[in-house]
Amino acid sequence: MDIAQANDALGLPSVLAICEGNGGLPLIHIDNAHASASISVHGGQVLSYCPVTAKDDLLFVSRQAYFQPDKAIKGGIPICWPWFGPDPEQRGRPDHGFVRDRSWQLLATEARVDGATRVLLGTRDDERSQALWPEPFSLELEITVGETLDLVLVTHNTGEAPFSITQGLHAYFGLGDVRKAQVLGLAGHDYIDKVTDGSRATQSGPINIDGPVNRIYLDTTDTLVIDDPSLGRSIHIEREGSRSAVVWNPWVEQSRSMGDFGDDEYLRMICVETTNAAEDAVTIAAGERYRLYTSYRIHQE
Numbered sequence: 091m092d093i094a095q096a097n098d099a100l101g102l103p104s105v106l107a108i109c110e111g112n113g114g115l116p117l118i119h120i121d122n123a124h125a126s127a128s129i130s131v132h133g134g135q136v137l138s139y140c141p142v143t144a145k146d147d148l149l150f151v152s153r154q155a156y157f158q159p160d161k162a163i164k165g166g167i168p169i170c171w172p173w174f175g176p177d178p179e180q181r182g183r184p185d186h187g188f189v190r191d192r193s194w195q196l197l198a199t200e201a202r203v204d205g206a207t208r209v210l211l212g213t214r215d216d217e218r219s220q221a222l223w224p225e226p227f228s229l230e231l232e233i234t235v236g237e238t239l240d241l242v243l244v245t246h247n248t249g250e251a252p253f254s255i256t257q258g259l260h261a262y263f264g265l266g267d268v269r270k271a272q273v274l275g276l277a278g279h280d281y282i283d284k285v286t287d288g289s290r291a292t293q294s295g296p297i298n299i300d301g302p303v304n305r306i307y308l309d310t311t312d313t314l315v316i317d318d319p320s321l322g323r324s325i326h327i328e329r330e331g332s333r334s335a336v337v338w339n340p341w342v343e344q345s346r347s348m349g350d351f352g353d354d355e356y357l358r359m360i361c362v363e364t365t366n367a368a369e370d371a372v373t374i375a376a377g378e379r380y381r382l383y384t385s386y387r388i389h390q391e
């Protein structure tokens with residue numbers, strides 16, 4: 091992407107500019123009446139969002155994150171697609187699919203009358219995707235930066251046969267101290283516990299984090315809340331097109347095993363992910379589109 095040309099075509103005076111980010115990867119900067127944000131064109135990934143009323147960024151990015159053309163960025167909101175988690179066919183394909191480590195295209199920008207800013211990014215099938223997954227597709231991510239941060243991920247099946255996907259908006263939220271935080275809104279829901287090799291259990295009460303957590307919650311559509319007394323705020327997550335949610339914190343051992351994650355960083359983050367995972371996989375008919383939506387709002391005390 092030629093940054094000067096992109097700015098000429100899609101920059102928005104005093105609101106949106108495209109610049110060179112870490113590792114030379116193009117980064118979209120937004121600063122409007124409601125919030126500031128940055129979005130990586132690589133991965134189609136929101137990396138930061140801070141409303142003017144908030145003290146701290148919504149999102150966490152690891153200090154050891156890779157910023158390289160063929161690697162995923164650890165933090166922000168990676169897009170997991172067309173499979174969530176390990177290769178479902180165990181053929182050695184990358185975890186979480188193949189769009190989080192590729193460059194997307196910046197398709198459109200818009201300064202809305204309500205002061206929010208809209209960015210449209212896209213990617214579609216090509217030789218590399220066909221080598222990993224044969225289906226013809228076009229994927230669009232619409233990001234709206236306003237009083238809330240809204241994401242809409244639309245999968246368009248451009249082929250002549252139906253296909254099935256799992257997917258996730260893998261948000262890494264910043265926390266003051268995970269040990270004092272709670273995730274609310276999942277009580278009474280069954281989950282698949284990936285820490286104990288996929289056994290099933292039912293959530294009772296709020297989720298407290300005092301060890302590794304890696305769970306797929308099922309049959310859930312309610313608003314989720316992350317209560318974070320250390321930063322004096324709560325984060326509210328709304329969802330449409332999703333009946334599952336993933337909660338992940340790597341805790342001590344997994345943190346040490348990841349090259350792109352600091353040993354102590356698990357204390358300052360949690361992933362609460364809007365997904366179509368496990369039995370919440372979706373099938374999209376030829377020519378049809380599927381819309382996955384999520385919205386994040388910070389309530390600052």
Ligand SMILES: O=P(O)(O)OC[C@H]1O[C@H](O)[C@H](O)[C@@H](O)[C@@H]1O
Pocket residue numbers: 162175185186284304305336337338361
């Ligand atoms: O390290 P990554 O490939 O980005 O994945 C990070 C994590 O993502 C999800 O939350 C999965 O449930 C975890 O099993 C995985 O470890």
